[in-house]
Amino acid sequence: MKHQFTSASCPTCDTLFERLPVEYDEDGGYAFLEVRPCADATCGKMLCSCCDQFHCDGCGQTFCADHLVSVPDGTDRPLHCCPACAAECEVLALPPRIPPASETRPILPAEVA
Numbered sequence: 001m002k003h004q005f006t007s008a009s010c011p012t013c014d015t016l017f018e019r020l021p022v023e024y025d026e027d028g029g030y031a032f033l034e035v036r037p038c039a040d041a042t043c044g045k046m047l048c049s050c051c052d053q054f055h056c057d058g059c060g061q062t063f064c065a066d067h068l069v070s071v072p073d074g075t076d077r078p079l080h081c082c083p084a085c086a087a088e089c090e091v092l093a094l095p096p097r098i099p100p101a102s103e104t105r106p107i108l109p110a111e112v113a
Contacts, residue, residue, distance in 0.1 A: 006031050010048040012064075017048075038064040039082070058085025 005019040008031040020031040035046040038053075039061035047053050052065035057079040069086035071079040081089065 008033055010035070010046075010050060012045050012047060013051045015048060015050040036062060038062070038067070040064070040067050043067070054080050056080065056082040056085055058082065058088070 004022055006022050007016060007018050008020050009016050010033065012035075017033055020033055022029045023032045033048060035048050037043075038045045038047060039056075039059075040063055043064060043066070045051075045064045045066075047062065047064055053062055054065060054068050055062055058081045061082065063082050067082050069081050069083055071081050071086050071089045073079050079089070
């Protein structure tokens, strides 16, 4: 009897996945865990949905967290870039933040009639 589901671990982060579908071919059966390679050409890590990863704000590709470069952009959340995109970023001198304007009006003296 062939099994339809099995358990397997991610080769990168060791997360255990239960009830993975088993695919069969002429060589036998194997667990099907969807993984994608890190977009860095020299890395070679295979990333599952639980691996530490990020999408580059520059090129949009998926990289493992080892390649994350935070680029300050003047906001509370810096850009998350791959090394290649981070090298292309220009550091701009931003003016200091302008505080919000007061929403109250000055009280004018009442005119006497």
